[in-house]
Amino acid sequence: MAKVEELSGENLYACYQCGKCAAGCLFADHMDLLPNQVLRLVQLSDESVLSSRAPWVCASCLACEVRCPKGVDIAKVMEALRLLVLRTGETGLRLWEIPSGVPQIALVGATRKHTP
Amino acid sequence: MPNVARHPSRVTRHALPYFPGCALKDQAGHFEASAMAAMEALGWELSELPRWNCCGTVYSLASDDLMRHLGPVRNLVRVQELGESRLITLCAMCYNTLRRSSQFVGADPERLERINAFMDEEPDYQGGVEVLHLLQFLRDEVGFEEIAAKVKRPLDGLRVAPYYGCMLLRPREVGIDAPDSPGVMEGLLSALGAEPVDFPQKAECCGAYLTVTDPEIARERVEGIVSAARRAGAEIIATSCPLCQFNLEHHQADDASPVTRHASPVTVVYFTQLLALALGVPGDKLGFERLRFDPRPHLAERELV
Ligand code: SF4
Ligand code: SF4
Numbered sequence: 001m002a003k004v005e006e007l008s009g010e011n012l013y014a015c016y017q018c019g020k021c022a023a024g025c026l027f028a029d030h031m032d033l034l035p036n037q038v039l040r041l042v043q044l045s046d047e048s049v050l051s052s053r054a055p056w057v058c059a060s061c062l063a064c065e066v067r068c069p070k071g072v073d074i075a076k077v078m079e080a081l082r083l084l085v086l087r088t089g090e091t092g093l094r095l096w097e098i099p100s101g102v103p104q105i106a107l108v109g110a111t112r113k114h115t116p
Numbered sequence: 117m118p119n120v121a122r123h124p125s126r127v128t129r130h131a132l133p134y135f136p137g138c139a140l141k142d143q144a145g146h147f148e149a150s151a152m153a154a155m156e157a158l159g160w161e162l163s164e165l166p167r168w169n170c171c172g173t174v175y176s177l178a179s180d181d182l183m184r185h186l187g188p189v190r191n192l193v194r195v196q197e198l199g200e201s202r203l204i205t206l207c208a209m210c211y212n213t214l215r216r217s218s219q220f221v222g223a224d225p226e227r228l229e230r231i232n233a234f235m236d237e238e239p240d241y242q243g244g245v246e247v248l249h250l251l252q253f254l255r256d257e258v259g260f261e262e263i264a265a266k267v268k269r270p271l272d273g274l275r276v277a278p279y280y281g282c283m284l285l286r287p288r289e290v291g292i293d294a295p296d297s298p299g300v301m302e303g304l305l306s307a308l309g310a311e312p313v314d315f316p317q318k319a320e321c322c323g324a325y326l327t328v329t330d331p332e333i334a335r336e337r338v339e340g341i342v343s344a345a346r347r348a349g350a351e352i353i354a355t356s357c358p359l360c361q362f363n364l365e366h367h368q369a370d371d372a373s374p375v376t377r378h379a380s381p382v383t384v385v386y387f388t389q390l391l392a393l394a395l396g397v398p399g400d401k402l403g404f405e406r407l408r409f410d411p412r413p414h415l416a417e418r419e420l421v
Contacts, residue, residue, distance in 0.1 A: 009179035026320055026340075030333055057330065060174065061321035062286035066295045073287070079177035093329065101366075102328050105139040105209060105359045108173040109325030112184075 001045050007080035014070040015039050021064035021074050030057045035064055035074045042077060055081040056092055060113070086116040132253075133200045134162035135191060137210040138170055139358035144207070146403025147358060147386040151206050151250060153401060154392035158258055158266060162204060165194050171213040174325070182230055188217030189231050192245040193238045202246050204253055206388070208357035212283035215247040215290045249284060250388070251300050251356065252292045260307040268396030270309030272418040276390065277313040277350035277382075278302055279341065281360045282321050295319065301354060301387060308394035315348040317341045322363040331367075338367035342382050351414045354387040361386065365408035383409040393420060 005012050015036070022034035031054035033041070041049035058078040065073045093114035098107070132155075140148040155162050168191050176184035191214060195203045205211040221228040222243050232240040254263065278301030285291040285298055293300045298319060302312035320341055323334025342364060345353050355361045361384060368381040389402045389411075399421035404412055415421040 007178050007180060026337065027326075027333065030330070057326070057333065059321050059324045059326050060177065061282045061324065063282075063321065065287050073177075076177045083178055083181075098328055099331055103139060103143045103358065103362050105137075105143075105173055105207075106325045106327050106362065108138070108170065109209070109359070110328035112172060112174050112176075113325060114329070 001042050001047075003084060004042050004077060004080045007083055008073070008076035010073055010076050012039065012043055012072070012077070015043065015068075015072050016070065018069060020067045020069060021072075024063045024067045025058075026061070026063065027057050027059055035078075038081070039072070039074060039077060042081075049081065050085055052081075054078070055085075082113065083116060086114070091115065130160040131163040132160060132204050133165050133195050133198055133202065134204045134206075135165050135168055135171070135210055135214065135247075137168075137205070137207045138173075139207055139209075144358035144361065144386070146406045147206055147361075147388060150386060150392045150397070150402045151388040153397040154388050154395055155250075157392065157395035157397060158263065160258070165191065165203065166198075167194055171210045171217075173209055173213065175213045175216045182227060182234075185217045185220055185227075186231060186234065188214045189221060189228075189241050190235065190238060192218055192247075193235070193241045195245045196242060197239065201244060202248055204248050204250055206250050206356070208249070208281060208283040209359060211247060211249040211292075212290060216287075218243075218245060218247055219289065249292050249356070251284070251304065254304060254391075255300050260303050263304070263391075263395075264307040267308055267394045269394050269420055271305075271390060271394050271420065272309060274310045274390075274414065274418060274420075275313050275349055275351045276305050276310045277315055277345040277348060277353045278305060278318060278387070279345070279353050279355050279360060279364070279384075280319045281355070281357050282319070282324070283357060285319055301356075304387065304391065305354070308390060310390065310394075313345065313348045313350040315344045315350070317344040322360045323367075324359055324363075327359075327363050327366070334363050335367040335370065338363055342368055343379075346379060346382050350382060352390075352411055353382055353384045354390060355384060356387050369408050381409050383407070383411045383414060385411050 033054045055078040285295040305312040323337040327334040364384045
């Protein structure tokens, strides 16, 4: 998908599906697709990746980024996928469901990740 | 300059522009207060950047999102206006966002040109401001030996697990230390007379802002981190990020938390609170009462407070 490539600035075809990113992702248990599977679908231009929960579970922790032997920054791919959804006007952030007592630093971080 | 600390009149010569960020003016006021007190004891002054604005908390990972670099760049302009070339940060998230943004605009003159064209009140940013985290400054400029020499109240083998989280270490280009095996906080803690407790989870993510949208995931992360620190024998966990601090405290205090159901919570403090304490700043100035789990029982056992 050219758009993901452009938004992420990453060479998506460098990925050879070794799975190191998924092995190191501490959030993968909560994802419906593993980080490398997300990347595979993007390589195949499979648009179903846009309805995956994985980019929303990704915390941009960059554990995958420092591990990838091919220098692919998956966190940027996740951000690109979030933005492609957000820029259609969709958002999963429901302000009224935000737990009380969360500090500003968490709120600003979350709202930035959930707005285009 | 060995005697700087004993000559208060000289302190102002060592003023350093410092970026607080939102959290340090609110929930993490004790992080700021303890850092300032510690730096004063070392003969330096953290001088708040005039007219600073929010850094945006998270660095934009999109290639076309120039808008989100505006906040960081405006702060760099403020540093430039002071005629300074360095900016000290305490919050790990501010550090990461400001440093990455400064590299992002520094890497491509066209990006910088567009941002400069957009800002009409500020002078153009010329580039070249270096964003540093206080830990880097303490290690590289002050030096741990110098700090050790100024310790008035050695921490007497207090077992402290340094927790780095993500933003101080990743990506590699902005990391203040090796992403896989950081040692800067250990070095500092040893200089203070504490016993650094190593645990493999020290660079794992605390769940960050997922605490807003998926708090159960953050809780699970905190459980993994805290129980590992406890197993490794830590009495206290030291952080340098207000969001890590919040998550590690909050998700242990939560009634539903599996972390505390079976064991007592592990106390979490900002590293600067231990630094200032060791440098002789009175314990009642360090905001220990603002922490969720009071470290004073541990400190009192060693007659540190
Ligand atoms: S670690 Fe890199 S190369 Fe391996 S699967 Fe993940 S993105 Fe692809
Ligand atoms: S950045 Fe996202 S995908 Fe990568 S390891 Fe962290 S949570 Fe997983």
